[in-house]
Amino acid sequence: MPRSHAPSRRHAERHRTQRVGWLRAAVLGANDGIVSVAGVVVGVAASGASAQVVLATGVAAVVAGAMSMAAGEYVSVQSQADTEAADLAIERQELASEPRLEQEELAHIYVQRGLSPALARQVADELTAHDALAAHARDELGITESLRARPLQAALSSAAAFAVGAALPIGAALLAPLERVTLATTVVTLAGLLLSGGAAAWLGGAPVLRGALRVGFWGALAMAASHAIGGLFHVAV
Template identity: 50%
Template structure:
């Protein structure tokens, strides 16, 4: 009895790995917003107790960071999208020029994934009959043709996630009285970094302990260094 070939992939335009990648990117963007803005406002707090100076520095850092993240993500994802489109166009030309060779190639790729040669051939024929370009894009290139990376979506997500992360240290440094600003900010930032570390580790399937420790330690070091530099400059300037 001939084994039943695998069912062709379903029309899922947002597969789970893609959604997880976006979620992980959002968590990392928020994490960057927390650390960079916390380092900035704590450094300024080491030099001055002026709320207006803290507000100006914090808002400037938030906008600069979020716009920089958005622009960088737009450029990066645009390059990725261009590469994906070029690969799809190349595959389209190869299918038009030599469909038999492309069918043999798809058969080999499926066989490399553990299928017997007979089943791989039958599956390749069915996939090719349904949509040859889509089959090669998914199996050979690892590209989902109907869900190419969207640079505007990536830029917006980076902007929002960084801004959300940056708001925490900004509010934490502005709302308490002067004597409590730095301790409250440090405590709030460390809690946020622990949460970000746990979420990013869970999304990546890694043990959370080391990720949390690295994240919190990096944030604490950044705040300590910027506070010391701000205090030194404030004292020297005074």
Template identity: 55%
Template sequence: MNETPVLSGTPVQPTAAAGRETHGDLEPHARGLADRLNGLRAGVLGANDGIVSVAALAVGVAGATPQLAPVLTAGLAGLVGGAVSMALGEYVSVSSQRDSERALIVLEAAELAATPEAELDELTELYAARGLSPATARLVAEELTARDALAAHLDAELGIDPDHLVDPWRAARASAAAFVLGGLLPLLAVLLLPLEARVAGTAAVVLLALAGTGAAGARLGGSTALRPTLRVVLGGALALAATYALGRLLGTTVLG
């Protein structure tokens, strides 16, 4: 049963501000939540790429030679090169998105300056399409326009928050860090395991790690974990088998 808290005999009524603060703490806005989930998914994918890429290189070289130095060289080269590639790709991609968002903001500001009444009608129609009555939609559109017309149109039409545009540097750092963290796992396994268990042990560690990233990605995506996890694990196993077989072939026919 809900009871109003009492302090020194006087009922303390929760204020609207306190309610908003609690609601904000427990239920972040949909856009912010979506951004965080997208960031987490990108991190999981980056770690998965790091695991598979570095493991495939290390296992392939380990199949060609029992010497540790070439394996370490290949693993480190793959780790650094992959991290730079991931960061660059993410930076270019997110920079393009940010440029598009800025261009849309400029266009929307120009439309508001040129045809404010038409833009107000458009905003009214957008809110009416979401289920508000025409009168309420008009009232909401007018109040939001009076407060910040550009922000209202960007949110309703484009889903853009001008104060929180995507950050390409942040995306690049996160992508590179996820790749490095994922790639360090197979590299450490190769370095720490004894020679007789190097390939099999690294493969076991990698497949377990891929199972974890696959399950995490499925959970973030809101799907069941079994099928996505199996796809990730089978894909990683195929990559390891292919590079190991190539390494053995080259080690026998070329290096041997």
């Protein structure tokens, strides 16, 4: 007797592309919060400013930076969302006016991806009958639900991550003696950047060490530049 096979349960798959929308904004925000605020703190401290001025400047940089990151991410991603909406509107109109040509276009796409003409036409027919706009959005325009532009999500992720990242140099400036602010901020910031870069690489499926060193290098370079510029204006405030 032929062996009967019970239907296998569908295995759950966890893909990292679903994190792209918020992960990119969060990583950018966190790294920018650490580097930019640390640069401000180190630069102002190197100029000979008092502890109160260093702290006030750092807090002001956190507020301004978080708002700037949120606004920048929202405007940028909203532009992408507007473009997607405009393309979908065009596609919707073409499907209404020339459905047969659109169906042939879909079949041609599948032939280019390796299907035989007969199978490509069958796939195009069935997907068109199911949801023509979704099929064209995915396979012609490259718009998928997991990668759709989400402006508000990007803005909130970026601003929150900026504030969290900026807490490291602010905390170092607050707790360290004035003569040690530069050293403390540098050490804490580099540690935070290494952790941030490594965590971002791990979440994205990239090599952790490479991601950590890449972020740490550019952060160290930014702080060195800020310290050098601050030293040019060595005045007591």
